[in-house]
């Protein structure tokens with residue numbers, strides 16, 4: 001059986017603006033229904049839309065990050081359809097002349113072409129409550145970009161990776177919050193399958209509430225279409241709804257099916273003209289993109305791909321990391337401490353890295369004590385938590401907690417003697433050449449001193465005394 005799968009993805013991403021696309025209503029999430037509306041976004045006769053410049057800027061920023069060509073001339077269009085979520089009776093979008101086109105992203109070495117990125121306004125929200133239908137127009141006129149790929153994807157897993165990357169990228173350049181539950185990001189994949197030369201039509205799926213759901217729905221749909229074609233039946237062009245509880249796609253009710261939208265140019269808005277110098281300015285403001293940063297981290301700091309990915313795909317975290325390295329902490333020490341300790345603490349405290357009390361300078365001081373051998377990593381971990389809790393420096397915590405280091409050679413020698421007496425077999429094995437037992441002895445010394453032996457001095461003495469016989 002020869003199977004070809006083609007998947008394209010349409011994403012709607014809400015732009016992070018304070019106000020709507022064509023009026024000054026707030027875009028704040030969670031407001032009382034229908035409290036953020038005005039005659040413009042409610043489509044009252046005689047009102048005129050005024051384009052939000054910030055939305056245009058964010059859309060260009062996203063399109064540049066997706067390697068698109070920005071069109072200096074683009075046009076708004078009316079998409080006409082009759083539905084209660086759309087008080088004007090049409091949606092202002094871009095059709096024949098989009099803001100940007102011809103971009104690409106690379107996912108695991110596979111290039112996904114971006115066909116277009118365009119601006120449009122959102123519709124209202126319909127809420128079904130028993131036999132009643134409620135409408136909230138707060139979302140009406142919220143600025144969105146639609147990002148459309150060519151049908152270059154071939155599996156649910158690949159679509160999942162593309163969407164994870166896209167969400168990370170949009171968050172990274174601070175264009176979109178990416179929260180699917182708040183409707184900030186919505187995905188609609190389309191799938192077509194060919195089995196042994198038999199071609200099915202393109203099927204679109206809606207009602208996907210998470211990136212995982214997109215993956216599951218695509219995989220289900222591929223199997224369904226293959227089975228349909230193999231049974232000698234046709235796959236018709238249609239739009240299906242994903243049912244999360246059954247894990248199946250279902251036909252839409254007839255009235256929700258695609259209509260003829262009778263697009264025509266929006267007469268109330270002039271063409272959108274973007275000057276080359278504006279594009280150049282936005283391009284100059286773009287941070288180093290995560291994919292480039294990832295490669296640089298692997299190359300310059302010799303980090304594993306996994307660790308570099310964790311750091312590089314989060315802009316403030318990557319900046320925190322690089323400050324540590326600039327302050328003289330070794331790249332590996334800095335990355336492993338951030339990934340294991342800092343991120344765990346942020347997760348526990350439900351904080352972002354910007355809200356961390358411990359500055360890079362303060363953490364660098366602590367980690368340099370570890371690197372100098374003056375503090376064990378275990379104690380450093382405890383000290384770090386206390387630094388965060390009480391907003392103190394490493395030295396202040398050490399003093400306050402009475403963490404004094406045992407540096408006196410005589411006292412340490414005594415403890416080492418004791419450890420050697422208690423473990424004669426290990427001593428013999430060490431002397432017979434099993435040098436890695438040094439870790440075991442260090443552990444014993446630390447246990448006896450409750451972690452307070454200066455690790456650097458203790459290790460030196462241990463080696464001396466073990467080798468010395």
Ligand SMILES: [Zn+2]
Pocket residue numbers: 020023024025036037038039040041042141
């Ligand atoms: Zn409004």
